[in-house]
Amino acid sequence: MSSLAIVNIAPIVSSYNDRIRPLLDTVDKLRNLNVMSQGIQLPTIVVVGDQSSGKSSVLESLAGISLPRGQGICTRVPLVMILQRSPSVEPEIWLEFGDKRVDTDEEHITEAIRTATEAIAGSGKGVSDTPLTLHVKKCGVPDLTMVDLPGITRVPVNGQPENIYEQISGMIMKYIEPQESIILNVLSATVDFTTCESIRMSRQVDKTGERTLAVVTKADMAPEGLLQKVTADDVNIGLGYVCVRNRVGEETYQEARKQEELLFKNNPLLSMIDKDIVGIPVLAQKLIQIQATMITRCLPDIVQKIKEKLEHSVVELNKLPLVMTSTGEALVTFVKINGSVKESLLRILVQGDFSEYPDDANLHCTARLADMLSEFSDNLQDQPQTVTDFLMDEIKVLEECKCIGLPNFIPRSAFLGILSHRVDEMHREPVEFIEEIWNYLEGVLSSVLTKYSENFPQIQPSIKRARRNLISKIKETSVNRVIEIVEMEKLTDYTCNPEYMTVYTQKIASQENFVRKKNQILSKNHRYNIDITIDRADIKSFNRSKP
């Protein structure tokens, strides 16, 4: 009985096929749309194995078609094989790569794959990660989608690049890394499994082996110890083993399946292996079940991810500008941008409403301007850094300004000297501060303008120019005004020093009281002790000067 016949009659398989086919079609459509490049991983059975381990032979056994086989590298590009059960007796087979479709038939399929591989990866022995898709619509094939990858080889052969191992292992990793991939690890019965490079790689991405299924080929070539190998499970294969015998030489598929059946029935060593883990029909059934489970598990997540991507794309699309066909439309759009920018600036610069830019602290303008002002004020109050000896400069000025005058009253020229020296020292600071404020405001204006005009690249250069001109004009006026104020300060003996202002206010407040008391003394012509908060020396000198 052929494998395909078994697939046909097994009720579980047909029911799976009926239910899983529409889902599989959906997944294949998504694969064709290349959603994987958008970061959406699809459940995929990935066939990996060391070179010549029998990967293509397993696939051709499953599909009942010929694939390029042989010693040395045959598979040089990822071959996405989409098997689809069809009621028609006439099989439909075609290849797709890039935007090309090549129809073929069972007889010419090997040649068609070779030609397509050469078109993708060149005629040498190099590899390419551009996939080639093979569709097989045929009566009796299991509904499966699998990816066959080039076999891992450590040593480059003639005509292969030196980094062939890195190229192939990179390609394999890309396919087996996603959690949605099922790793079909093809192992030859003739080798020690622990030395297989494909086992080493699949264990890197699937440590517990929960998504790895092993297919042991060439059971006919090395029956000794195979039972022990698959039962000992030294290499941690979570989904289990299936031992098979593929087509040898020019056998037909029917002959190959018959030989496989006889082999596992009659060979004294192989007949001891559990029937549930031998033969291509068992493998087909297992793969269909695993694929169904995987699709059921992954689909809700895939749908969710696609929805999110779609929503994001719709938002992006809505942001795109409408096509403007007249000057009127362009003008309306421009006025709209202007209005939005104005409102946004009003909110962040005047009203302190930052709801539009919650995460951009630089655009919380009222707060940032307050910070800048208080920092400026602190800097102004700071002692100039040039001062080394406390009050020494002031004493020097006083020495130089000695003249006939009221004792304990600082000569006016000394006061002006000290004051103007201090004003000279800091007169650049307000100017620098106002420049800093305008630089900040220019940055804010630029961010807001860019936000509202980002979809209109054609007007951005003009907006930028207008912004620069406007800011530099206002900045110039503003700086000139500050310079003017500072110059006025330098011309007069006015000061806002808070200490000076406090003492001055106290003295002026007590002046009236002093005058009143003095008048009382003069009118009564006798002495009183007066309690006023002016210097005792002042009163003495007043008494002495009294007629």
Ligand SMILES: Nc1nc2c(ncn2[C@@H]2O[C@H](COP(=O)(O)OP(=O)(O)OP(=O)(O)O)[C@@H](O)[C@H]2O)c(=O)[nH]1
């Ligand atoms: N006797 C026997 N030979 C097999 C079996 N499976 C595969 N072979 C032979 O092993 C050789 C390599 O098989 P392929 O299927 O080309 O191996 P592959 O892993 O696809 O090769 P690359 O993709 O080139 O790495 C071929 O000559 C096959 O005929 C098997 O079960 N029994």
